[in-house]
Amino acid sequence: MEAPSFFAKEAGQWERRSLEAVWHPCTQMQRHLPAGNPDSLPLLPVARAEGPWLYGFDGRAYYDAISSWWTTLFGHRHPRIVAAIKEQLDTLDHVLLAGCTHAAAVELAERLHTLTGGRLGHAFFASDGASATEIALKMAAHYARNLGFPRKTGFVCFAGGYHGETIGALGVTDVPLFRQAYEPLLRPATILPSPDARLGPAAAEEAANALQRHLQDHGEEVAAVIIEPLVQCAGGMIMHPPDFLRRLRRLCDEHGVLLIFDEIAVGCGRTGRIFAHEHAGVHPDLLCLSKGITGGILPLAVVLATDGVFEAFLDEHVERGFLHSHSYTGNPLACRAACATLALLEESSMEERLEALGSAFERSLAPIAAHHGASHLRRCGTLVAFDLAEADEGFPRRAAVAALEHGLLLRPLGQTLYVMPPFDTRPEEVAFACEAIERTLGDVL
Ligand SMILES: Cc1ncc(COP(=O)(O)O)c(C=O)c1O
The missing domain is CATH 3.40.640.10 (Type I PLP-dependent aspartate aminotransferase-like (Major domain))
Known part of the structure; x- marks a missing residue:
């Protein structure tokens, strides 16, 4: 479905105004300019958030696989x-x-x-x-x-x-x-x-x-x-x-x-x-x-x-x-x-819930990692990561951009792809996120 033009205009407006006025963290700002350059990074204007999802001004949803820099715990706006x-x-x-x-x-x-x-x-x-x-x-x-x-x-x-x-x-x-x-x-x-x-x-x-x-x-x-x-x-x-x-x-x-x-x-x-x-x-x-x-x-x-x-x-x-x-x-x-x-x-079922979430991601990511010859699939609680030997210096940026296309917020660290998911992620959302990761890797590797 095509985005209504009002929303597309809204998103464009915030991206442009942000690049003029906001100095973004951990960012080479030149990378955001000029739009249309194949190496440029798009900025994602976020209109609202709920649970593990971020929503753009065009209504598109993005699964927040990195819990917004590891902050969001259960999901947005609990x-x-x-x-x-x-x-x-x-x-x-x-x-x-x-x-x-x-x-x-x-x-x-x-x-x-x-x-x-x-x-x-x-x-x-x-x-x-x-x-x-x-x-x-x-x-x-x-x-x-x-x-x-x-x-x-x-x-x-x-x-x-x-x-x-x-x-x-x-x-x-x-x-x-x-x-x-x-x-x-x-x-x-x-x-x-x-x-x-x-x-x-x-x-x-x-x-x-x-x-x-x-x-x-x-x-x-x-x-x-x-x-x-x-x-x-x-x-x-x-x-x-x-x-x-x-x-x-x-x-x-x-x-x-x-x-x-x-x-x-x-x-x-x-x-x-x-x-x-x-x-x-x-x-x-x-x-x-x-x-x-x-x-x-x-x-x-x-x-x-x-x-x-x-x-x-x-x-x-x-x-x-x-x-x-x-x-x-x-x-x-x-x-x-x-x-x-x-x-x-402190709720009594929390530890089991966290274990179930981490192991669900690990199970779903294992075949994807294997398919791309990844090494060191590893997990600690809800945090799952693997290393891609094939990934070059441009991989984190390319993967982040491709992931957005597939409805996912992702920021690989060098050759390491990881998820640090919001805890209130349902099984069907785990499946969505892993499928989006599979498509992302298919696009960029
Ligand atoms: C382990 C660790 N310590 C300290 C910090 C710094 O926290 P902040 O970015 O809130 O200053 C971070 C941020 O990622 C971190 O991961």
């Missing part, structure tokens, strides 16, 4: 989360969290305390994921300083890891494309080999041994080790076994180094459990959450800290306190959205 935000808006919109408090922040912090088995009972709020990384890094170094170890200012991270794009977060991120222009601005961190399971079981062992050696030689200068537990997402959905996290925990304890789990992408149910680290049965000293914590509706980040970390900042001297702040820290609307999100995640 009614219970929307209702919680509306109710909050009728009483308190925003108030600063220094010297004031409010019920939504308190209830969210208490809820997270309970969900972490009482181990991470102190919630420091912020806005986007990278701000949580900044907070965790600053907190770790300041913690060591308060304990009398001012030389402990170094950070250890892993190859392929991604923790955000602000200057501190980029310093512990190993994605060369995002780093290279800013390299002179970054404070060097120690980047150890990735525990990448695709390289075989020895990779995790080697990464842990490298950490052991590094801490033996330089532990006195290390404030913290940071890792995305179970899946290094932006690096290419690189997975590692839970046992690796147990080894990290032991090594950090032995050397008096804090362990930071960045669950900004993998938290909130993506791995099949509310927190990825539950799979390993160990807790970090600092846990970073964001993205899905509000169901993907409002920006919110939180760093959860142990009693030990929190107490090291208590002192009569103000400068020994953690003086970091952001204006929208603990925004009540976002906190209410997060409380509603956690209530949904």
Whole structure:
């Protein structure tokens, strides 16, 4: 069916005006210009969204296979989360969290305390994921300083890891494309080999041994080790076994180094459990959450800290306190959205639902991956990925454009094609998405 011309005009209008006025993130803007160039990237003007679907101005639907950059959790505009935000808006919109408090922040912090088995009972709020990384890094170094170890200012991270794009977060991120222009601005961190399971079981062992050696030689200068537990997402959905996290925990304890789990992408149910680290049965000293914590509706980040970390900042001297702040820290609307999100995640059938969703995608994608000679079909909870040796440098862009033609929002990472689906995806929608992926690959490979 041809799109009504009114809608086509609407879509064209937003695309044109956006390219003139909006500087889009993570984008070489030149790629969007000029229209008609075979290498140019179209911009998708989105009129509305519901469940796992985005709708263009012409009414066309696109299955959001990447949960809008891994934010949307159950699906867009989940009614219970929307209702919680509306109710909050009728009483308190925003108030600063220094010297004031409010019920939504308190209830969210208490809820997270309970969900972490009482181990991470102190919630420091912020806005986007990278701000949580900044907070965790600053907190770790300041913690060591308060304990009398001012030389402990170094950070250890892993190859392929991604923790955000602000200057501190980029310093512990190993994605060369995002780093290279800013390299002179970054404070060097120690980047150890990735525990990448695709390289075989020895990779995790080697990464842990490298950490052991590094801490033996330089532990006195290390404030913290940071890792995305179970899946290094932006690096290419690189997975590692839970046992690796147990080894990290032991090594950090032995050397008096804090362990930071960045669950900004993998938290909130993506791995099949509310927190990825539950799979390993160990807790970090600092846990970073964001993205899905509000169901993907409002920006919110939180760093959860142990009693030990929190107490090291208590002192009569103000400068020994953690003086970091952001204006929208603990925004009540976002906190209410997060409380509603956690209530949904805590529903008793949730783990089975997440397992069913992930395995349905894995089953349907396996023959497609095999047909294209893909390697390393892998899954962690609801997240499924495979690698296409045939994919060249232009593949992610070509695949993203072709996917839109087939009603799918997709953004491959290099040679890695992945889905991170909204949880409220029905079996027929899994079938639709996988068929669209099959057609996309048929078009571009
Ligand atoms: C693991 C991880 N940490 C941090 C971030 C940064 O979050 P934000 O983009 O909200 O700043 C991301 C974003 O993709 C991420 O995947």
